[in-house]
Amino acid sequence: MTQLVESELPEPVLVVGAGLLGTSIGLALSEHGIDVLLADQASEHVRTASGLGAGRPVAAGDTPGLVVVAVPPDAVAEAVVGSLSTGAIVTDVSSVKSAPLTEVAGRVPAHDLTRYVGSHPMAGSERSGPLAASARLFDGRPWAITPHIHAAPEAIAAVTTLARYCGATPFTFAPDEHDRAVARTSHLPHLMAVLVAGQMAQARPVDLALSGQGVRDVTRIAAGDPQLWRQIIGANREAVTGLLTEIQADLARLIQALADDDREGLIGLLERGNVGTAAIPGKHGGPITPDTPVYVAVPDHPGELARLLADVGEIGVNIEDLRIDHDPGRPVGLVELRVADSSADHLHAELQQRGWAMHG
């Protein structure tokens, strides 16, 4: 995909909030030689981000051309209103778009609102804060641009250029379209993971000995920060409630199908799950590459995995993905190499010939 940077960014760019996202944006822009200013209520975040090369602390007299608001959801509208008063183009990078827009629109004159275009990069990390930042956080990721109908073309262009400078792929959504989309792809899965995890919190510990990889995958994101997620879900209450109500109806149908021993009804629900998993695009929104797992038992000490992958490299097969099923109590780990369908048999045979313990 060609990712042209169509227009120049109005410099300097002021990043408000030097956490994971703000600092990563500062790093990416700085790599392109853009003049970046940094602000944060916590001055140590500005010092850290600045020390990492994400920009310089904003000073009195600086007049930004573009302000990027990267603060927690509850603080976004206030920060956007303040930023618009500088005369700059303003965007924010928070997870929900309609609620802050409505609040901002109620607080600034119409001609100022034209300079605000919200956006939302689909990137993050389990870690937070400036030390977790990276210039490559947004590489190849979707970045939703969510202009309102009064947005100035030059403001939309500036925010689109920002996304491209960060290496992301811009997608345009109306703010409410965006919120309905992420309610489905992000907020609903999060809340369902939370409800499933909640049932594990009530389990007898001995029962949890029977946990497999499935429940671990389903509940992983439920470990997220409750304060942050309260703000995200709270800001998108309407769309989230709509989907939760649909789930409520699906759940009632499921319980009824079990009560009636309705096998066809249950099969229908399970098949719809198959359709849904197939509909989700691959990582970074790209197409899913068909791949095949090849399993190898690998002795669990330094260097063995390297020796395996050196062999894979010599065989000339590229690894699409790799997972280790590792147990501290076992002398070997099981390594799952995912490779192109066409390479799997060849790799399996070649590794076996080199003496690796193939599994399956």
Add this chain to the structure above:
Amino acid sequence: MTQLVESELPEPVLVVGAGLLGTSIGLALSEHGIDVLLADQASEHVRTASGLGAGRPVAAGDTPGLVVVAVPPDAVAEAVVGSLSTGAIVTDVSSVKSAPLTEVAGRVPAHDLTRYVGSHPMAGSERSGPLAASARLFDGRPWAITPHIHAAPEAIAAVTTLARYCGATPFTFAPDEHDRAVARTSHLPHLMAVLVAGQMAQARPVDLALSGQGVRDVTRIAAGDPQLWRQIIGANREAVTGLLTEIQADLARLIQALADDDREGLIGLLERGNVGTAAIPGKHGGPITPDTPVYVAVPDHPGELARLLADVGEIGVNIEDLRIDHDPGRPVGLVELRVADSSADHLHAELQQRGWAMHG
């Protein structure tokens, strides 16, 4: 953990059903020199399993000492009843234990029932059939042994010995206790993943461009075989319905908290999710080793990952887990190395010194 094999297995062992589980059991027992007989409605499965070294086809006149029933859930009770008529000790390895026991108890004399002890190894694969089998499938995994109150001690001992020969760790549960445990740790997460995936099936494709890793993890298991899962869920209807009813109440509370903008209520639900994820034990039921992620950007062609891991090996750090965030459209993949907390800073510094592009 010392895994003593306390008693001898009553030989020969007949495995009924030469699929993934049955063939894997045959392979594991054969490695210990146990005489294994194989039976399957599909004769090609017996040929394949036998060719892999899982045992020999059962023949007229063979009198097994132990029968392991490894057939789909709906066929378990019938196969157990048939197997008890041979006079052998009988177990099965299916996912639900009460329903087949009740059916078997209604069809055989009480003195025959003493020879039946159900069990359930917590192991599987995305693949099925004898070609996916491995002698190491059960290594270090929990294996639930579920004796009823009339079970003969020698039958319990034989099934426990079977689990240990397969390298698994036996845990004893009453059949209904087992079913309630897996309803929570396996069947509930599966059905919730199915409901979330069902909502993706109804999404506009453009909205799914905003899918991140979270929704992929939550929905992964919803790709499972609907026919198999219909049988599993159907056989455990009571326990599953109980938990679904609890989820229904949790969901109603969540919707009400959103309607009331009840921030404390929402925080409470999210925090319970945190508690639940922390309660789930690590892989194989072992303790979770505290580890820290170290991120490295790796050029996406053969050999580069090997070069990285060779460096990690030279640095002397053991990798607990590894994931590749790989996009066919990008020239680099992001590799997440999980290492012991105490090694992370050292590894980060050493890799950076060797010229690797560290992320974060």
